[in-house]
Amino acid sequence: MIVLVVVTVEAFRQFDLVFAMTSxxxxxxxxxxxxxxxRYNFQFSQYGLASAASFILIIIATILAVAYFVLMTRRTKQSRVASSATRAATKRAA
Structure with a gap:
């Protein structure tokens, strides 16, 4: 699950490849x-629009990261409950 967060963040950081290959x-x-x-910042000198787009990019990345971590903690809790139930059933059987 951590790998998924890292891959998502890297997908948002793919500026250099796209700029170098195709602009x-x-x-x-x-x-x-x-x-x-x-382009908004350096080519068109629209600093407010560049700032707003940067904020949107950060919000999207944050929402995805939080969603991944929430799903990860739910899975961890479910596996703990399942393993404790399995241990309890094993103790009863023994």
């Missing part, structure tokens, strides 16, 4: 949110 082109075919933030 978001042809047109806007391969444009991703980090590249859009770069």
């Amino acid at each position: 978001g082109g042809p047109g806007t075919t391969t444009q991703i949110l980090p590249l859009l933030i770069f």
